[in-house]
Amino acid sequence: SQQGEEDPQALSIQEGENATMNCSYKTSINNLQWYRQNSGRGLVHLILIRSNEREKHSGRLRVTLDTSKKSSSLLITASRAADTASYFCATLYGNNRLAFGKGNQVVVIP
Amino acid sequence: EAQVTQNPRYLITVTGKKLTVTCSQNMNHEYMSWYRQDPGLGLRQIYYSMNVEVTDKGDVPEGYKVSRKEKRNFPLILESPSPNQTSLYFCASTKRPPGPKTGANVLTFGAGSRLTVL
Numbered sequence: 001s002q003q004g005e006e007d008p009q010a011l012s013i014q015e016g017e018n019a020t021m022n023c024s025y026k027t028s029i030n031n032l033q034w035y036r037q038n039s040g041r042g043l044v045h046l047i048l049i050r051s052n053e054r055e056k057h058s059g060r061l062r063v064t065l066d067t068s069k070k071s072s073s074l075l076i077t078a079s080r081a082a083d084t085a086s087y088f089c090a091t092l093y094g095n096n097r098l099a100f101g102k103g104n105q106v107v108v109i110p
Numbered sequence: 111e112a113q114v115t116q117n118p119r120y121l122i123t124v125t126g127k128k129l130t131v132t133c134s135q136n137m138n139h140e141y142m143s144w145y146r147q148d149p150g151l152g153l154r155q156i157y158y159s160m161n162v163e164v165t166d167k168g169d170v171p172e173g174y175k176v177s178r179k180e181k182r183n184f185p186l187i188l189e190s191p192s193p194n195q196t197s198l199y200f201c202a203s204t205k206r207p208p209g210p211k212t213g214a215n216v217l218t219f220g221a222g223s224r225l226t227v228l
Contacts, residue, residue, distance in 0.1 A: 030213025042114075042200055042219035043153075075225070088153070093212040096160060096207050097168065098143070102152035 012107045019076040021104040023089030024069075032065060032072050033090045037103070043088060046074075079108045112137045116201050116220035120132040121124045121192055124228050131186040131203030131223050141207040143217070146170065146197040153200070159184055191227040199223045 013019050025032065031050045035043040049056045049065045049072065056063045062075040076083055086103040093099030114135045122127055135142065143158040147167075155168030159178040173195055175187040184203075188195060201220040208214040 014175040017190070030210070033216065035216060035217075039197065040222065040224070042221045043202075043217070044219070045216045048216060090214065090217075092208050096166070096209060097155055097158060098140075098208055098217060099155070100213045101144075102150070 002094050009102070010105045010107075012109065013079055015079060015081055015108055015110050017079055019079050019083070019106050019108070021074050021087055021106070023074070023101055025072075025089075025091045026070065027040070027091075027093075029091045031091075032063075033098075034061075034063060034072075035088045035100070037086045037088065039085070041072045043100075044088075076106070077101045079106075081108050081110045087094060114201055114203055114218050114220040116199070116223045118223060119221065120224050122226045125192055126190050129188050129191060129225075131188075131225070132202075133184045133186065133220060134139065134182050135184075135201075135203040135218070136182065136201065137143065137205070137218065138181065139203035139218075140181070140206050141205070141215075142176070142178065142201065142203045143168070144176065144184070144186050145200045145202065147200065147222075148184070148197050174182055178213075188225075191225075193227050195225065196227050197225060199225060 031063045033048045034046045037043045047058045049063050060077045086105045088100045088103045090100045117132045140161045143152040144156040154170045159165045202217040204215040204217050204221040
């Protein structure tokens with residue numbers, strides 16, 4: 001089973017709006033990562049947040065981590081059409097594996 | 111350019127015809143992994159390798175084989191492909207294997223190989 005689960009699964013917004021998606025996980029973690037996948041392409045790493053961090057920013061991306069609730073959120077501010085993609089969270093699963101959630105599809109309408 | 115290269119990118123084959131999807135990385139990464147992606151199921155790990163000659167099963171290893179004879183290469187072998195192996199396959203690598211103390215390092219993904227088995 002997957003370690004991470006994103007919620008909601010699909011999101012459609014207007015350009016300029018903010019997009020928020022959530023991820024929950026089951027076991028304690030050292031870090032949590034978010035990846036982006038443009039249609040049918042390989043995943044690209046966006047941001048990594050460590051377990052001792054509560055919030056992290058990278059450009060228009062803001063990630064939060066709540067280890068007490070075992071959840072993380074990814075916020076994309078001032079969305080652009082180019083942000084249309086699927087977004088995945090990923091955490092360590094077992095001893096040596098990285099498990100991904102099912103993905104959160106975001107469509108930004110110009 | 112640092113990258114993970116997969117070949118072929120697209121393949122249509124028939125049931126039972128053995129095929130190999132190659133994966134090569136030029137970053138001297140120790141850890142390599144294969145995932146398959148199916149609609150509604152996300153990415154599921156097939157096999158992974160901690161280093162040369164060290165491989166292990168992921169969540170969905172049935173019907174697949176791998177080998178890691180060299181650090182840079184990690185081919186995925188389908189000995190007798192079946193239609194349920196129709197999927198989008200990704201190879202990925204990272205410098206150090208993920209672990210309980212270090213956590214999970216950033217993966218670099220290949221562009222994907224879309225396989226159709228008729």
